Each structure stands twice: as structure tokens, then as C-alpha cells.
Amino acid sequence: MNRQTTLRRGESAAWGPRPAGPSDRAPAPRRMRLLAWRLITRGALRGFCTVELPSGLRIHDIPILVGAKGAAWATLPSKPQLAAGRHKLDANGRRLYVPVVEWITKDLRDRFSQAVVELMLAEHPSALDGEGGQ
Numbered sequence: 001m002n003r004q005t006t007l008r009r010g011e012s013a014a015w016g017p018r019p020a021g022p023s024d025r026a027p028a029p030r031r032m033r034l035l036a037w038r039l040i041t042r043g044a045l046r047g048f049c050t051v052e053l054p055s056g057l058r059i060h061d062i063p064i065l066v067g068a069k070g071a072a073w074a075t076l077p078s079k080p081q082l083a084a085g086r087h088k089l090d091a092n093g094r095r096l097y098v099p100v101v102e103w104i105t106k107d108l109r110d111r112f113s114q115a116v117v118e119l120m121l122a123e124h125p126s127a128l129d130g131e132g133g134q
Helices: 003-015 106-123
Strands: 033-042 045-052 058-066 072-074 078-080 097-099
Touching (some): 033 106, 045 106, 058 106, 072 106
Antiparallel strands (some): 033 045, 045 058, 058 072, 078 097
16 A cells, blocks of 8 residues: 555545545536627528537527517528529528528427527527617
8 A cells, every 4th residue: 555545544534535526526417508699680580699509519600580470489500502603592582591400300499499599588688679689
């Protein structure tokens, strides 16, 4: 037995077990975090945010939109659908987009959307009001 082990045993006998230190505690569960919010009011669009998921994945340019009845939602970023180098339009003249990543179920999509909107509103409560707020 080496000298260090002997000393540690003496400490335990005299002082009792060592209290849990920061490295001994279970880490707090990670939560989704809002890293950035950029207000842009154009049609249904209210802005874009950046979030960090508990896994450490950061997602940039998440659009926050508001429907005609005032309900807000977030969607994953997408890229423009192109034809001959130009942004493709649908029959109503709206620009078309293609998903880059997607949720495998509607439930996951809805939970993500709700969580992102709640995070953004917690830090920017007036962001969805008319002209929005920072």
C-alpha cells in the first residue's frame, strides 16, 4: 500500500466520507436552449432563431411563422426548390422549398415546434405582436 492510500484512509476515518463534489454529481439534464433570435416580419414569417438541442446539435435559421388565426409555429429549415437556377413557384406564385432534415412523426414535429416557440417567447415576449419586438 502506498503512502497516498494510507493518508486517504486516515482522512476517511477522521472526517467521514468525502462530500460529493461537482464531478461526483449526476449532471443536470440538458434542455433545448435559444441561442439567437432575428426578427423579420414578412407575410406569415416573424423571424428566425437558432437553438441548441440537448444532444448538442445546433440548428440555425429555424423559421417562426404565424397563421391567420394568430397561432405560431416553428419549422425546420429548408432550402429553395430550383428549376433552371431560379426559385420554383407553385400555382399561386408562392415559393417552393425542399426539406433538408425532417421529424419522423407528427408528434415529434409538433413538440419541437411548441418548444421552440415557447423558448423564443420566454426571451422575446412581444416578438409575435404585429411588428414584433426584440
